[in-house]
Amino acid sequence: MPCRSWPGPHARCVGPSMGTMREVGLTVRPASLADVPSLVELRVANAEAHLALDPGVYRVPQREAVARHFAAVLADEARRDAVLVAETRDGRVVGMVEVLRHPDPPQHQILRPEPSAQVHTVVLPDVQGLGVGSALLEAAERWATDRAIVHLSAGIHHRNIDAVRFYGRHGYADAGLSLGRRLD
Numbered sequence: 001m002p003c004r005s006w007p008g009p010h011a012r013c014v015g016p017s018m019g020t021m022r023e024v025g026l027t028v029r030p031a032s033l034a035d036v037p038s039l040v041e042l043r044v045a046n047a048e049a050h051l052a053l054d055p056g057v058y059r060v061p062q063r064e065a066v067a068r069h070f071a072a073v074l075a076d077e078a079r080r081d082a083v084l085v086a087e088t089r090d091g092r093v094v095g096m097v098e099v100l101r102h103p104d105p106p107q108h109q110i111l112r113p114e115p116s117a118q119v120h121t122v123v124l125p126d127v128q129g130l131g132v133g134s135a136l137l138e139a140a141e142r143w144a145t146d147r148a149i150v151h152l153s154a155g156i157h158h159r160n161i162d163a164v165r166f167y168g169r170h171g172y173a174d175a176g177l178s179l180g181r182r183l184d
Contacts, residue, residue, distance in 0.1 A: 025089030026132060028139040031074060031096065035085055038093035039070045046122045053159045073098075082143045086123070086132045095123035097136040099144055099152070116151040117144055121166075128162075137170055 031039060043066045050058040073081050086095035098120045104113040119140050123133045144152055154172055156163045 026094075026135060027087050027089075028084055028135050029087065031070070031083040031085045033071060033074050035083075035093060036067050036070045036074070038085065039083065039096055040066045042093070042096050042122045042124070043070075045124065049125075050157065050160070053157050057157070081117075082140065084136060084139050084143065086136050094127045095121070095132045095136050097121045097140045099140045099149075101149070114151055115147075115149045116153065117149050119144075119152045119154050121154075133166055134170070137167075 040063050044060060044063060047058060047060040051060060070083065073083055080101055082097075082099040084097050084099075085093045087093050099117050100120070101115075101117045104115075105111040119137065121133050121136050121140070123136070141152065152172075153175060154163070154167045156167060158164075
C-alpha cells in the first residue's frame with residue numbers, strides 16, 4: 001500500500017505514479033484543528049521566504065495571530081473556505097493550500113457575480129519539486145469545483161518566479177492588471 005487512506009471526498013493518496021513521492025507516500029486531506037501548529041509553521045516559513053522577495057510588502061506575522069486565523073477557519077461549520085494539507089506517510093505535514101472564497105460584488109458595481117476564490121499554496125522547501133504542490137492544487141481545484149466555484153486566482157508577487165512558473169504549468173494565466181500607488 002503506497003500510503004494511508006483518509007476518509008472524505010478530498011483525500012488523495014499519491015503513490016507510484018508520482019516518481020520520488022513514492023518513497024514518501026503523500027495524502028492530501030482537509031486540515032483539522034490538530035494541524036494548526038503545522039499550519040503556523042508553514043505560514044511563517046512562507047512569510048520568511050517572501051520577506052526576501054520584497055521587505056517593503058511582506059512581514060512575518062505573529063504566530064498567535066496565524067494560529068487564531070487557522071483555528072477560526074477550521075472551526076467554521078459551514079466550511080466556507082478550505083484548508084487542505086499534504087501529509088507524508090510518517091505523519092509530517094509538508095504543505096498546505098488555502099481556498100478563500102471571494103464575496104460576490106455588491107449589486108451597485110458593474111462586475112457580474114461569479115463564484116470565485118483565491119488559492120494559496122505553500123510547500124516546505126525540502127519537498128519542493130516532488131509533486132506536493134501539484135497534488136495540493138489539484139485537491140483545491142476539486143474542492144472548489146464541488147462547490148460550484150468557477151474561477152480560482154493566485155495572487156503572486158512578480159518577483160516570485162518559481163510560483164509564477166508553478167501556477168503557469170497548471171493553467172493559471174495573467175487575469176488582468178492591478179495598478180496601485182503608495183500615498184505616503
